[in-house]
Amino acid sequence: MTSEITVHYLEHSRGTRALWLLEELGVPYTIKAYKRNPKTQLAPPELKDIHPTGKSPLVVDKDGKVLAESGFICKYLIDKYGKGTELEPRNEQERNDIEYNLFAAESNFMTAGLALYIDHVAVQQAPTGFSFLLRRLFNVIESKYARPEMHLCLSLLNDQISKNGYIAADHLTGGDIMYENGIDFMKQLDPSLLDKYPAILKWFNKVHERPAYKRAVARGVESVAKL
Ligand SMILES: N[C@@H](CCC(=O)N[C@@H](CS)C(=O)NCC(=O)O)C(=O)O
Secondary structure, eight states, X not given: OOSSEEEEEESSSTHHHHHHHHHHHTOOEEEEEEOOOTTTOOOOTTHHHXXXXXXXXXXXXXXXOEEESHHHHHHHHHHHHOTTSTTSOSSHHHHHHHHHHHHHHHTHHHHHHHHHHHHHHHXXXXXXXXXXXXXXXXXXXXXXXXXXXXXXXXXXXXXXXXXXXXXXSSSOOHHHHHHHHHHHHHHHHOGGGGTTOHHHHHHHHHHHTOHHHHHHHHHHHHHHHTO
């Protein structure tokens, strides 16, 4: 048992979701930071001592309960600590819309995102002599599956934001916390992907202006710098 929530935070990771969420909720927390393995970019094995997935974010609640999967972490912490905050669902319909987005951000969206990322890495790191062949293979995967799927997700998101102002409602919800990281990932991979989605770009800049988001990023960076 600890007196504060602990966030197990891996550098440059979805761990930012947990930090941002707790900043928005106004719940005090401690960060235990980890660096990635410089060769593999994987998390260090110690994270598996906290939860068998060994992936970040992992959150240990004040009562010692270990939480994994960022979508579940959002739902659990908002249900427990979000009463009266901006993140609290206002009615049943909103709760459903929010929970749909908690799932979608790590399923449909991330599946297409990771396919794009793998294509990118495979083509970049192809051994000499194989790169032409690999490029052809991955171009097919990218053009027939990954890009059309990603554009489908982005177009749905753009419509949701145009209608609501935020991802799932007319105020910040767990959906925004989940998607910010995914959009950031895609923007870094290929900034032109977002050119056709002005509502997403406006929303992305808007959430980055939130003091809680800025505090979360600063605390994450500071915790890794101290390692
Ligand atoms: N679906 C999980 C994904 C967690 C995940 O893959 N985290 C990455 C960082 S963004 C990680 O820990 N990677 C290091 C590793 O797999 O060793 C979630 O949403 O929490």
